[in-house]
Amino acid sequence: xxxxxxxxxxxxxxxxxxxxxxxxxxxxxxxxxxxxxxxxxxxxxxxxxxxxxxxxxxxxxxxxxxxxxxxxxxxxxxxxxxxxxxxxxxxxxxxxxxxxxxxxxxxxxxxxxxxxxxxxxxxxxxxxxxxxxxxxxxxxxxxxxxx
Amino acid sequence: xxxxxxxxxxxxxxxxxxxxxxxxxxxxxxxxxxxxxxxxxxxxxxxxxxxxxxxxxxxxxxxxxxxxxxxxxxxxxxxxxxxxxxxxxxxxxxxxxxxxxxxxxxxxxxxxxxxxx
Numbered sequence: 001x002x003x004x005x006x007x008x009x010x011x012x013x014x015x016x017x018x019x020x021x022x023x024x025x026x027x028x029x030x031x032x033x034x035x036x037x038x039x040x041x042x043x044x045x046x047x048x049x050x051x052x053x054x055x056x057x058x059x060x061x062x063x064x065x066x067x068x069x070x071x072x073x074x075x076x077x078x079x080x081x082x083x084x085x086x087x088x089x090x091x092x093x094x095x096x097x098x099x100x101x102x103x104x105x106x107x108x109x110x111x112x113x114x115x116x117x118x119x120x121x122x123x124x125x126x127x128x129x130x131x132x133x134x135x136x137x138x139x140x141x142x143x144x145x146x147x
Numbered sequence: 148x149x150x151x152x153x154x155x156x157x158x159x160x161x162x163x164x165x166x167x168x169x170x171x172x173x174x175x176x177x178x179x180x181x182x183x184x185x186x187x188x189x190x191x192x193x194x195x196x197x198x199x200x201x202x203x204x205x206x207x208x209x210x211x212x213x214x215x216x217x218x219x220x221x222x223x224x225x226x227x228x229x230x231x232x233x234x235x236x237x238x239x240x241x242x243x244x245x246x247x248x249x250x251x252x253x254x255x256x257x258x259x260x261x262x263x264x
Contacts, residue, residue: 101246109213119244
C-alpha cells in the first residue's frame with residue numbers, strides 16, 4: 001500500500017448475504033467524500049469496485065454459505081483508496097476466468113465483475129490462494145478499459 | 148402509463164418506452180423484480196418495439212447488466228427490437244468496459260430511439 005500518515009480504517013466481517021453490505025459500502029463512500037474525493041469519476045469507480053469485489057466474494061467465493069464470512073478492510077486517505085476483500089471459499093485463478101469482452105461471450109449474463117474492478121482500480125491483485133483480493137486506487141487515476 | 152414497482156412504462160407511437168424508478172440498480176431483490184417486469188413486456192405483453200430510457204440511472208452493478216443481457220436475448224428471440232437511450236457518460240463507460248456497447252443498440256436520446264423504431 002502507498003504510504004500515508006494516518007488513513008481512516010474501515011473493517012467489517014460481513015455475512016455471506018448479497019443484501020448485507022450496502023451500509024458498509026455507503027459508509028466508506030461517505031468518508032471518502034468527506035476527504036474530498038470527487039463523486040465523478042473517483043467515487044463511482046470505488047463504488048463499483050467495492051460492489052463487485054464484495055458480491056463476487058459472497059456469490060462465487062462463499063457460495064452464499066451462511067456459515068462463512070467475508071472480511072473487508074478499507075484504508076482511506078485524501079489520495080489513496082485501498083481495500084482487501086477476503087472470503088472463505090476454495091479460491092480461484094483469475095487467469096482461468098473467460099474474458100467477458102470476447103465477442104462470442106457478450107451474451108453470457110455473468111462474469112463482468114472482475115473486468116469492471118480491473119478497469120476502475122489502479123491495482124487489482126489476488127493472493128496465491130485466489131480468495132483474497134487487494135485493490136487500490138489513487139485519486140485522479142484514469143479508468144483503463146481492458147484492465 | 149402502466150405503473151409497476153421498478154419501471155414506468157408508456158406508449159409513444161406504438162413504441163413502448165421504459166424508464167427506471169430506481170436511480171441505483173444494485174440490490175438483488177430490486178434486480179430480480181426489475182428483470183421480471185422487463186421480461187413481462189416481452190413474454191406477456193408481446194411488445195415488439197422498446198426503448199429503455201436510462202436518464203434516471205446513476206449506478207448499476209454487473210448483476211444488473213446480466214439482467215439486461217437476458218432481457219436483450221429474450222427480446223431478440225421474440226422478434227422484438229430493443230434500444231437503450233439517454234445513458235450518462237459514466238454509465239456508458241460501464242457498457243464500454245464490458246464491450247456491451249457492441250451488444251446493445253444504443254442511441255443518444257429517447258427521440259433518436261423513437262425515430263428509428
